[in-house]
Amino acid sequence: xxxxxxxxxxxxxxxxxxxxxxxxxxxxxxxxxxxxxxxxxxxxxxxxxxxxxxxxxxxxxxxxxxxxxxxxxxxxxxxxxxxxxxxxxxxxxxxxxxxxxxxxxxxxxxxxxxxxxxxxxxxxxxxxxxxxxxxxxxxxxxxxxxxxxxxxxxxxxxxxxxxxxxxxxxxxxxxxxxxxxxxxxxxxxxxxxxxxxxxxxxxxxxxxxxxxxxxxxxxxxxxxxxxxxxxxxxxxxx
Amino acid sequence: xxxxxxxxxxxxxxxxxxxxxxxxxxxxxxxxxxxxxxxxxxxxxxxxxxxxxxxxxxxxxxxxxxxxxxxxxxxxxxxxxxxxxxxxxxxxxxxxxxxxxxxxxxxxxxxxxxxxxxxxxxxxxxxxxxxxxxxxxxxxxxxxxxxxxxxxxxxxxxxxxxxxxxxxxxxxxxxxxxxxxxxxxxxxxxxxxxxxxxxxxxxxxxxxxxxxxxxxxxxxxxxxxxxxxxxxxxxxxxxxxxxxxxxxxxxxxxxxxxxxxxxxxxxxxxxxxxxxxxxxxxxxxxxxxxxxxxxxxxxxxxxxxxxxxxxxxxxxxxxxxxxxxxxxxxxxxxxxxxxxxxxxxxxxxxxxxxxxxxxxxxxxxxxxxxxxxxxxxxxxxxxxxxxxxxxxxxxxxxxxxxxxxxxxxxxxxxxxxxxxxxxxxxxxxxxxxxxxxxxxxxxxxxxxxxxxxxxxxxxxxxxxxxxxxxxxxxxxxxxxxxxxxxxxxxxxxxxxxxxxxxxxxxxxxxxxxxxxxxxxxxxxxxxxxxxxxxxxxxxxxxxxxxxxxxxxx
Amino acid sequence: xxxxxxxxxxxxxxxxxxxxxxxxxxxxxxxxxxxxxxxxxxxxxxxxxxxxxxxxxxxxxxxxxxxxxxxxxxxxxxxxxxxxxxxxxxxxxxxxxxxxxxxxxxxxxxxxxxxxxxxxxxxxxxxxxxxxxxxxxxxxxxxxxxxxxxxxxxxxxxxxxxxxxxxxxxxxxxxxxxxxxxxxxxxxxxxxxxxxxxxxxxxxxx
Numbered sequence: 001x002x003x004x005x006x007x008x009x010x011x012x013x014x015x016x017x018x019x020x021x022x023x024x025x026x027x028x029x030x031x032x033x034x035x036x037x038x039x040x041x042x043x044x045x046x047x048x049x050x051x052x053x054x055x056x057x058x059x060x061x062x063x064x065x066x067x068x069x070x071x072x073x074x075x076x077x078x079x080x081x082x083x084x085x086x087x088x089x090x091x092x093x094x095x096x097x098x099x100x101x102x103x104x105x106x107x108x109x110x111x112x113x114x115x116x117x118x119x120x121x122x123x124x125x126x127x128x129x130x131x132x133x134x135x136x137x138x139x140x141x142x143x144x145x146x147x148x149x150x151x152x153x154x155x156x157x158x159x160x161x162x163x164x165x166x167x168x169x170x171x172x173x174x175x176x177x178x179x180x181x182x183x184x185x186x187x188x189x190x191x192x193x194x195x196x197x198x199x200x201x202x203x204x205x206x207x208x209x210x211x212x213x214x215x216x217x218x219x220x221x222x223x224x225x226x227x228x229x230x231x232x233x234x235x236x237x238x
Numbered sequence: 239x240x241x242x243x244x245x246x247x248x249x250x251x252x253x254x255x256x257x258x259x260x261x262x263x264x265x266x267x268x269x270x271x272x273x274x275x276x277x278x279x280x281x282x283x284x285x286x287x288x289x290x291x292x293x294x295x296x297x298x299x300x301x302x303x304x305x306x307x308x309x310x311x312x313x314x315x316x317x318x319x320x321x322x323x324x325x326x327x328x329x330x331x332x333x334x335x336x337x338x339x340x341x342x343x344x345x346x347x348x349x350x351x352x353x354x355x356x357x358x359x360x361x362x363x364x365x366x367x368x369x370x371x372x373x374x375x376x377x378x379x380x381x382x383x384x385x386x387x388x389x390x391x392x393x394x395x396x397x398x399x400x401x402x403x404x405x406x407x408x409x410x411x412x413x414x415x416x417x418x419x420x421x422x423x424x425x426x427x428x429x430x431x432x433x434x435x436x437x438x439x440x441x442x443x444x445x446x447x448x449x450x451x452x453x454x455x456x457x458x459x460x461x462x463x464x465x466x467x468x469x470x471x472x473x474x475x476x477x478x479x480x481x482x483x484x485x486x487x488x489x490x491x492x493x494x495x496x497x498x499x500x501x502x503x504x505x506x507x508x509x510x511x512x513x514x515x516x517x518x519x520x521x522x523x524x525x526x527x528x529x530x531x532x533x534x535x536x537x538x539x540x541x542x543x544x545x546x547x548x549x550x551x552x553x554x555x556x557x558x559x560x561x562x563x564x565x566x567x568x569x570x571x572x573x574x575x576x577x578x579x580x581x582x583x584x585x586x587x588x589x590x591x592x593x594x595x596x597x598x599x600x601x602x603x604x605x606x607x608x609x610x611x612x613x614x615x616x617x618x619x620x621x622x623x624x625x626x627x628x629x630x631x632x633x634x635x636x637x638x639x640x641x642x643x644x645x646x647x648x649x650x651x652x653x654x655x656x657x658x659x660x661x662x663x664x665x666x667x668x669x670x671x672x673x674x675x676x677x678x679x680x681x682x683x684x685x686x687x688x689x690x691x692x693x694x695x696x697x698x699x700x701x702x703x704x705x706x707x708x709x710x711x712x713x714x715x716x717x718x719x720x721x722x723x724x725x726x727x728x729x730x731x732x733x734x735x736x737x738x739x740x741x742x743x744x745x746x747x748x749x750x751x752x753x754x755x756x757x758x759x760x761x762x763x764x765x766x767x768x769x770x771x772x773x774x775x776x777x778x779x780x781x782x783x784x785x786x787x788x789x790x791x
Numbered sequence: 792x793x794x795x796x797x798x799x800x801x802x803x804x805x806x807x808x809x810x811x812x813x814x815x816x817x818x819x820x821x822x823x824x825x826x827x828x829x830x831x832x833x834x835x836x837x838x839x840x841x842x843x844x845x846x847x848x849x850x851x852x853x854x855x856x857x858x859x860x861x862x863x864x865x866x867x868x869x870x871x872x873x874x875x876x877x878x879x880x881x882x883x884x885x886x887x888x889x890x891x892x893x894x895x896x897x898x899x900x901x902x903x904x905x906x907x908x909x910x911x912x913x914x915x916x917x918x919x920x921x922x923x924x925x926x927x928x929x930x931x932x933x934x935x936x937x938x939x940x941x942x943x944x945x946x947x948x949x950x951x952x953x954x955x956x957x958x959x960x961x962x963x964x965x966x967x968x969x970x971x972x973x974x975x976x977x978x979x980x981x982x983x984x985x986x987x988x989x990x991x992x993x994x995x996x997x
Contacts, residue, residue, distance in 0.1 A: 015898045015899050015902070016898045016902040017902075018899075018902075019898070019906065020902050023906045023909045035863040035867040036866050036867070037895070038847075039866065040892075041601070042867075042871050043870060043875035043876075044888065044891070044896065046871075047883055048603070048604075048878070048883045052632075053833070053834065053837035054834075054838070057830070057833070057837070079831065083834065087838045090842055100800070100995055100996040102835055104808070104996075105831065106839065108808040108809030108987065109636055110635065110636065111805075111985075112816070113635040113639055115980070117639075117692050118978075118981045121687075122976075123981075125716070125719035126973055126977075127974065128719070157963050160963045161963050161966065161970075164963065164968045165968070167971070168971025168972055168975070169971040169974060169975055172975040197971070200968035202926045202930045203960065204964075205930060206931075206934040206965075207711040210933075210941070211707045212911060213911055213938070214731075215574050216904055217757045217908045218730060218754060221573075221754050221757060223898075223902050224520065228528055511916065515912060515916065519909050534943045535948055537942060570900045570903065571904065572897060572900075573904070573905070574904075604883060604892045632834075632836045632837035632840060633829075633832055634836065636832035644822070644823075712969060714961065715966055715969050715970045718962075755942055755946055757908070758944050766935070768915075769915075769918070772916065772920040
């Protein structure tokens, strides 16, 4: 194995040990390492953005316009340059407000895509899934075949899914009725569903936490595997 | 503020009494700044001063109460009045504003506006009642913490009443021209309050997605202690709820600082639990890795039909089919996702698919290169470089939407300014749907959700994903949606193990599986015994002396 | 006055730009123009990221000048500049940048994630101390069952949990609740987006 590779492995192992040591408490070396990490990742990200987006989308077209065969029409190039300059005005406090139209375009486009995406990609399919929650084909087959327990299970699981979805939504239902001078209040049905929904939300959060635990455990397995194999390599063990 | 017949002094806590005594002492020692000599002032200024003196009828903002007015609090209660922001008093005093106190070290200076502009924008009624209230010197040694910033102090509603939508004081109304006055329908106005619900103090929320909607729960019910919005005229452009959040943050910081200033040792049991738990977890993972144990049983694909779907879809791909692999992976999840990615990409390469890599994360392209080199470097297509890495694509949802309809417009050049669209993998691609398969490799469910929302609806072949285990609960809803937005999913180490088993392979997933299994066992033990210990410690913990006093735990 | 003058321009850009994109998604024939607008957003997003990194640089440069945590900020700035320069010069997938990425950034980030395994396990174990409520217990019991049903523990599987109980929780209870959450979040996103599109919310400095 090449010496520089060994150095790289040892460096990676030392940094891994330092990073893992935060489980047992913080120390100055850990902070130095974290600042090193932030610096490296920020520098790398900046270079990637320049190389993969800024150069091909803005700089190369300008150079092509000036010195070679134009790749973008002049109007398009002008708008890109103008937007870039407006946004760069945000760098300086005195000109920061000039950048508002550029950020406004970003916000407006993002909002439009969020609206369309949420409607097409999430709400419609999820509502349809809630509507079609009973597996009708399986239910029919089970009833025809005399598998009544399985049929009950299909119905029960469908009801459970509907109840979980509806009660969770009820938890986030903020509509309320005003009665005279009193504060607006939710109806008893919505309030009861919301109470039930809070338990379903706790279950969903537990499932999410469970996922994060498994992800962290897998990362721990990979890191410890790396550390033990590096140690074996350094000690010349098979 | 009604106290009934109780003396408010009786209810004050000890620390506030001490603070009050100290302030009285200080007030005795140092007189407040002397008022300007009336003789030195011009007549017109004296007249204005006289006119706006507290108690003067014309400038009285509210009806004078029978007891002590809010403008002139009784001496006993004077120092319980809110400390008022000096910056609001006069524009010339703040012509060169001091640096605002921030509750935390801001990475970016908060946007400020010139004071005169702020004062100009502020309603006169909002400033008027406080013009001549003396500043109360804070006690220096009352708390070791920095003084609460003025913009947080202002949240007290007694200090800053809501500015009414219009003035009800007839004296405040500007005089009308005669012709307009003659048009006024004298007796036709209804006598009840004609303001709409939106104008009343308890009207609809003014912030958040529900702003402006009537018949909704008050915001205080939704997010804890968000009060009704109050008009401010401070220099900082912060809203009412931001102010409240800042107050909560300040409180949190104070509690943290108090904790560090008065270090309360964690109970020995807790520290021991932490140490033993961590060591047990590390040992449980390390032992199978060192011994190379491969005894734990692998799950089969009946438990994960979504894994089988992705396997089946790849298995029927024709040789040379273009496959887009979106490497939206964070380095933190690289170790976890690598077994699944190497299993699935290995399968794709076996089927001689043409891989086109792309990423919406800056580190994605580098991770893709590393993974291919580290785990699939021996595959002919990788060793000969017969794949295309298009690099990073910024813009999130905008980039994906653009990529869906016009991929040639958003990816202009490949490595070294080459034209990627002339390569064999991309020659036939005009739209994203022209790819035989689109595989998203992501750390979290949200990245896949954005793909589904922006691109998924345009793709007849659907989307497939390889993710960290943490994405599974969210993505399961898309697997079960109608029609399924996500056709197949391999997540975490268990997904990798199932995929390897489907392929009859022993890969990285199998190598990790025993350590993973032992780690799971250790986690269960630590949580079980830790919870039991915590419950036991809680029941045997001595009750605090006063109700509401913070517990040591 | 500047402020009053500039606000409508920004709001108009947001409303018109966003409105056009939304309309173009519903009406055919506007794809080419939409692509242009989206590509402007792509470019702006990249520049915005660079601005953020420039701000990071500025903040730490200021710290060094003020003598505040000088060592840490110096390490950060040197690492940032060196990585940026080398990566830009060589190309992000070339030898030295890949070496830096693979031997510095990747091990640190993966190890920080690995450390979470211990921290989160201990946090779950101490949950009873901190959140002694029915909902807290629901969370803890669900988590415990899901962990037991995640796979073999110490090499031994409990089939009843892995094949019956955990799938019921995952496929019905958690998925149903997640679906409710997802629909709620999507509705919230739509509402927030629409508020931006009609100019009621102006997160761009208005």
